Amino acid sequence: MAEASENGPSERVQSGAEASGSDIRYVQYKDENDLPIVMDLVDKELSEPYSIFTYRYFLHQWPHLCFISYDGDKPFGTVVCKMDTHRERMRGYVAMLVVDKAYRGKRVGSELVKMAIAEMIKGGCEEVVLEAEVVNTGALKLYQGLGFVRDKRLHRYYLNGVDAYRLKLLLPLSEARLAELAAAAEAEAAEADGEMIA
Ligand SMILES: CC(C)(COP(=O)(O)OP(=O)(O)OC[C@H]1O[C@@H](n2cnc3c(N)ncnc32)[C@H](O)[C@@H]1OP(=O)(O)O)[C@@H](O)C(=O)NCCC(=O)NCCS
Structure with a gap:
């Protein structure tokens, strides 16, 4: 259940039943102290790491659209997003999503995205978009499960030459x-x- 902490950002605890024995917490990004946590988690998974300016671009403007999952004190997953106007409508965008390998398959990735989408809805977004590699079966399955549909295929979208699907969710x-x-x-x-x- 989402609940506001003293400092504003929300925190939610996922019970052991859902998370095989461990207590998983979801915490909204608070301030620059959380920045290295997000960067470490994302950089570990990416072949082409983002610069600190990219992280700051998202996290300074839309801190409420970033969530971090913790097992006790250990951070192990994060989602980073933004929202802005596109053709006179508010549109959300999922920029980064990672879950540490040891914690995959427990619906944590889905939960992180759902929490960000809930904030986007509060902010008046009418749709959410993102890109995923056409070969990223896990991510495609996750987003499909949340109701995203394939909008278009983007030829050689990534620096590694792989195509992307643009996925879209109408809210x-x-x-x-x-x-x-x-x-x-x-x-x-x-x-x-x-x-x-x-
Ligand atoms: C993609 C990623 C975030 C998924 O996280 P996760 O916590 O394991 O995902 P979930 O447990 O919420 O999975 C949601 C659904 O996708 C399925 N799924 C997830 N990973 C899968 C995989 N590798 N192969 C097949 N199905 C997969 C799950 O089985 C689940 O399906 P279900 O609802 O039918 O049970 C994680 O694998 C990851 O960090 N990958 C590396 C970074 C990345 O690719 N990010 C996405 C960029 S677009």
């Missing part, structure tokens, strides 16, 4: 966006009425 509209669309429709109808009278 339910937030209350705020529904109200905005209703107001726009009302204004349009009023304008049409005015034109008919004139």
Whole structure:
């Protein structure tokens, strides 16, 4: 269950039943002290490590869209995302997702992504996108399980020459966006009425 800690970022504990004996905690990114944790986790898994500027770009602007999973005090997974306007709509983007090999297959990756998506929904996102290598069976299965669909194939998207799939998840509209669309429709109808009278 998500709960806010004293300092703001939320923390959630996954019970032993779900996580084969260990207590897994999910903690929202707090501040620059968490930066080396995220960098270590991601760098271990990547063939082409990101620069610190890339991490800061995401984590300074969207700290609430990053979560770290812990087994006790040991960090072992993370997700890093962003959200911004695309064609006048809010769109979320999953930039990085890793789970340490020893902890895979326990739904931690799925949980990290779901927590980030929950924040995106709160922020008014209408869709989420990401890229994954066409050969990354694990990631493709995970995202498919969360409802993502293949939007397009991007030829030689990665520096290693591998193609990517752009995956997309359409989200339910937030209350705020529904109200905005209703107001726009009302204004349009009023304008049409005015034109008919004139
Ligand atoms: C991809 C990754 C994050 C998955 O993490 P995870 O915690 O093991 O994933 P989950 O346990 O949530 O798995 C979700 C689903 O995907 C399936 N899955 C995960 N990895 C799989 C694999 N290698 N092969 C086949 N299926 C796999 C799971 O069985 C599960 O399916 P189910 O819902 O039918 O049981 C992890 O393997 C990883 O860190 N890989 C290296 C980095 C990476 O590729 N990141 C993604 C970049 S787009």
